[in-house]
Amino acid sequence: MDPDAVSSVSRVPHGGSDDDRLVDFSANTNPRRPPGAAMAYEAAFGVTSRYPSDDYADFRIAAARYVDCDPQQVVPTAGGLAALRLAFGVTVDSGETVVLPEPSFGEYDREVRLQGGVPVPVAHDELLSVDPSGHAAVVVCNPNNPTGEAYHPNDLREFLARCREAGTVLVADEAFLDFTDYPSLAGEDGVVVARSLTKMFGMPGLRAGFAVATGTLLDRLECARPTWALSAPAADVGEYCMKQSSFVAETRDRVFEERARMRNALDGAYGVHPSEAPFLLLDVGDRDVDALLDHARGRGLTLRDARTFPRLDSHVRVAVRLPEENDRLIDALLDA
Structure with a gap:
């Protein structure tokens, strides 16, 4: 590490919420953990x-x-x-x-x-x-x-x-x-x-x-x-x-199915980027990003403000979670 560089480098924003009252769609982590x-x-x-x-x-x-x-x-x-x-x-x-x-x-x-x-x-x-x-x-x-x-x-x-x-x-x-x-x-x-x-x-x-x-x-x-x-x-x-290995395979199958379902439900209302990951990047179009984030929070959900990424100015990122949680997200986003 270069000591002269340290003072000029800042922290980086990330997703993740410590509010357990919210369903966290801002962090791309598996909501399930391996049994045992x-x-x-x-x-x-x-x-x-x-x-x-x-x-x-x-x-x-x-x-x-x-x-x-x-x-x-x-x-x-x-x-x-x-x-x-x-x-x-x-x-x-x-x-x-x-x-x-x-x-x-x-x-x-x-x-x-x-x-x-x-x-x-x-x-x-x-x-x-x-x-x-x-x-x-x-x-x-x-x-x-x-x-x-x-x-x-x-x-x-x-x-x-x-x-x-x-x-x-x-x-x-x-x-x-x-x-x-x-x-x-x-x-x-x-x-x-x-x-x-x-x-x-x-x-x-x-x-x-x-x-x-x-x-x-x-x-x-x-x-x-x-x-x-x-x-x-x-x-x-x-x-x-x-x-x-069974947990990994089951998780992969669930994410594949849920990601496709979420994409089909949201495509048209949002610009949905192709994804092979456990998340989707959404272009919100003419919607106000801050208002959308507040709307989701009012529904008990937290989304990732993707405007902190370079080249993105009208985007949010949402994790692929469990089916019932994804249903809540889809309803909230389509109602925004």
Whole structure:
């Protein structure tokens, strides 16, 4: 991290509500958690009186099976954002440029700037057409947040090959990839994959995730990662969750069906962007965004104001939740 850059970098707005009277459509986390996760957490409490084993062998094995890579390529982190910070920390020097998608997750810009790097924004749907030469890294968010589109695996691998030829690191944020049936880039040379257990398993407060890399990139990540990066409960619960294949499949099916139903219901009244993620980006048109947010809150719902994302000025983002909750959202939006 560049000490001279820290004072010029600000915090980034996010979704999420701490008002338990509201149904939270602003955060894209699963409203369900795997059965038995609470018992795994309770069982892990007994070992918190000592430091966790820093090799995190069982967590690495579970993560490797989850994304189909070698366990030795897994680097445990306290969430996906910690994986991103680690990735930028070992790839970006002060003054170097990093290509970022827009609109997309605002933390990319912040984290690059904290390293003293220079963000180079590119429209997210044009990202795979850029020349990676001369940049320290290129970031892909797959599927992209907040728009929801996923890159086709063949296109992504062709772009990765171009990055390798240019000597440019590809940083792939796959926080929402497990809601699709697309393969991970985990284990590919020249890429740092960042994964989060927050979204699929509905545990943003757990702070569990991991990075995946190979070769010298892996060596640098391993050297730079914090010792005891995961608490014992985070490691044990994360390991347990990644083994729940039926839960993942059921969640994926539910999100697919509900997302399509929500899109069909809202299309026409709103501009609904195509999505392969557990959320939808809505263009509200001539409606006043603030008034719409207030209207939804009056109905007991909170939405994500997407105007905080670059290139968006008349948009909200809504999560795909449980059917009965989605019914309330559709009614509220169609009544606005």
